[in-house]
Amino acid sequence: MKKVTRLFDFAYYHLENHPLEKLFSTKKNGEWKSFSSQEFIDTANAISRALIEMGVKANDKIGLISMTNRTEWCLMDLAVLQIGAQTVPIYPTISETDYAYILNHSEASYCFVSCEEVYHKLASVKDQVKGLKEIFSFDQIKGCKIFEELPKLGASLNNQEEVEKRKEAVQPEQLATLIYTSGTTGKPKGVMLSHHNIVSNVLSARSRVPFDKGAIALSFLPLCHIFERVIIYIYQYCGVTVYFGEGLDKISDNIKEVKPSVMTVVPRLLEKVYDKIVGKGKELTGIKKSLFFWALELGLKFEPYHRSALYNFKLKIARKLIFSKWQEALGGNLELMVSGSAALQPRLTRVFGAAGIPVMEGYGLTETSPVITVNDQRNGNWRIGTVGRQIDGIEVKIAEDGEILCKGPNVMMGYYKDEEKTNEVIKDDFFRTGDIGEFDSDGFLRITDRKKEMFKTSGGKYVAPQLLENRCKQSLFIEQIMVVGEGEKMPAALIQMNFDFIKDWADKKGVKLEADRSAWGTNPKVIERISKEIDEANEGFAKWEKIKQFRLTPDEWSIEGGHLTPTMKLRRKEVKAKYLDLYESIYRES
Numbered sequence: 001m002k003k004v005t006r007l008f009d010f011a012y013y014h015l016e017n018h019p020l021e022k023l024f025s026t027k028k029n030g031e032w033k034s035f036s037s038q039e040f041i042d043t044a045n046a047i048s049r050a051l052i053e054m055g056v057k058a059n060d061k062i063g064l065i066s067m068t069n070r071t072e073w074c075l076m077d078l079a080v081l082q083i084g085a086q087t088v089p090i091y092p093t094i095s096e097t098d099y100a101y102i103l104n105h106s107e108a109s110y111c112f113v114s115c116e117e118v119y120h121k122l123a124s125v126k127d128q129v130k131g132l133k134e135i136f137s138f139d140q141i142k143g144c145k146i147f148e149e150l151p152k153l154g155a156s157l158n159n160q161e162e163v164e165k166r167k168e169a170v171q172p173e174q175l176a177t178l179i180y181t182s183g184t185t186g187k188p189k190g191v192m193l194s195h196h197n198i199v200s201n202v203l204s205a206r207s208r209v210p211f212d213k214g215a216i217a218l219s220f221l222p223l224c225h226i227f228e229r230v231i232i233y234i235y236q237y238c239g240v241t242v243y244f245g246e247g248l249d250k251i252s253d254n255i256k257e258v259k260p261s262v263m264t265v266v267p268r269l270l271e272k273v274y275d276k277i278v279g280k281g282k283e284l285t286g287i288k289k290s291l292f293f294w295a296l297e298l299g300l301k302f303e304p305y306h307r308s309a310l311y312n313f314k315l316k317i318a319r320k321l322i323f324s325k326w327q328e329a330l331g332g333n334l335e336l337m338v339s340g341s342a343a344l345q346p347r348l349t350r351v352f353g354a355a356g357i358p359v360m361e362g363y364g365l366t367e368t369s370p371v372i373t374v375n376d377q378r379n380g381n382w383r384i385g386t387v388g389r390q391i392d393g394i395e396v397k398i399a400e401d402g403e404i405l406c407k408g409p410n411v412m413m414g415y416y417k418d419e420e421k422t423n424e425v426i427k428d429d430f431f432r433t434g435d436i437g438e439f440d441s442d443g444f445l446r447i448t449d450r451k452k453e454m455f456k457t458s459g460g461k462y463v464a465p466q467l468l469e470n471r472c473k474q475s476l477f478i479e480q481i482m483v484v485g486e487g488e489k490m491p492a493a494l495i496q497m498n499f500d501f502i503k504d505w506a507d508k509k510g511v512k513l514e515a516d517r518s519a520w521g522t523n524p525k526v527i528e529r530i531s532k533e534i535d536e537a538n539e540g541f542a543k544w545e546k547i548k549q550f551r552l553t554p555d556e557w558s559i560e561g562g563h564l565t566p567t568m569k570l571r572r573k574e575v576k577a578k579y580l581d582l583y584e585s586i587y588r589e590s
Helices: 009-017 037-053 071-081 096-106 116-123 149-153 160-169 195-206 226-238 248-258 267-283 286-299 309-329 346-354 419-425 465-472 499-509 517-522 524-538 572-578 580-587
Strands: 024-028 031-035 061-065 086-090 108-113 134-137 175-181 189-194 216-219 241-244 262-265 336-339 359-364 371-374 395-398 403-407 430-439 445-450 478-484 492-497 549-552
Touching (some): 009 226, 024 071, 037 149, 037 160, 061 071, 061 096, 071 086, 096 175, 108 116, 116 134, 189 195, 216 226, 226 262, 262 267, 267 346, 267 499, 286 346, 309 346, 395 430, 445 465, 465 478, 465 524, 478 572, 499 524, 517 549, 524 549
Parallel strands (some): 061 086, 061 108, 086 175, 108 134, 216 262
Antiparallel strands (some): 024 031, 175 189, 359 371, 403 430, 430 445, 478 492
């Protein structure tokens, strides 16, 4: 195969050019079960034959809902796409109501789920989903058809000719997948991405990531998100062995087992890793503690290029004495992390770069398949505090109001069954991202805020909440924060404290906390300490931008609680509504 033009071509290109004994591995019953490149193709073809036997036609929609990444997900992706049908990946953490809405809206005929938890959520609304013929599960679940039936049903090669005909009929411009954006308001929108949308993005982004044949990747970010899915296609294209993580709760164990050379991450994970490492550093004593924080301070001054000879000498010592232990904690072989989904704090980029584990931050949206820009440590293409330079083959410009616009083969076909919303965001072939940004003189893009999230105080001054929030989240005391104040006299904040860190801090400082941690938000000592963190974070911001007051929320913010989207973005309207009493106490009480 000389050229990849459709998504399923990646698997065949991989088999011809980089066949592996272990392409995809998933842990089952405590052991890694691996598929070779040939086994992966053969099994996917058997599933394609089974789907045809089950009556799946070209343009039918197949739902995929999995709590964790696993080989079965990739098998279904290949099997469905190569017979001209389309996949509908769904976030497992959304509500049952949203399950029903997405499956109805997409008119899915079958749905494949990972486990009992997802199955029961879906089963509770199955009667509300018209046209859903059957649910299959990757795990063995009583009362549910098992995924393993499909390769058996398609074991005969009798209709492989039909599979080949279907493959040949699929054109690059045809719809490949419907991805429903989690959204912070309203019903999810179905983003229509063609084979060409995603393939073009994979091939352009590939040149920015130094994945070599023989590399080992650990994949745990949700495959239902286009970011991780594109990375998986890039792995296949480059001949990278992929291990699917068991979940965030076991990520540390999986890293030690797999010893990956590359991982994709989201900022929140890096924040937690960093906080954990710093927490351990604070437990050290004497010269070890001094060395640890000397290395940390050195790391926070890291720049990718043009470092002085003295800095490089100090860095060499720090890497040998301190940062080598960071590398060991992350498996010992990690050479690169790629970050997306949300803004990455520059301090994290610096300190992990200093530790010899560079993090390349990129930027994109589901609607852009997703990559628009990305950093690359090679050839001077890495600038901390930016999301990199635009990839080849697309055009990016900044509108008069600062909004980032993107044009190219990666821009979606539109929103499914919603021409009005499509026309709102695509004008003159440019997709309006809703993000505010700027290019520096060297073409590196910096994101400053979300257009819809900027607000004006009653004094007529604009406030960009994300800048404030990202600065505040550098504090170990603050887990989540939402800056508020639209139409009010001043900016303020609702804050979810880092409960675990607050407990450790209180124990060390002799601060007595209430038995019920929901009461900690009114503890004078806790309020006083977090107030110091806010004062530090306010430095560098204009007077009208500074957070003047804050309130601590009594509980943790979560996806399940409705505070966050499945991609960990704030649901601002919902958060404000949940804590309206705290909000009112800031602005309405005298």
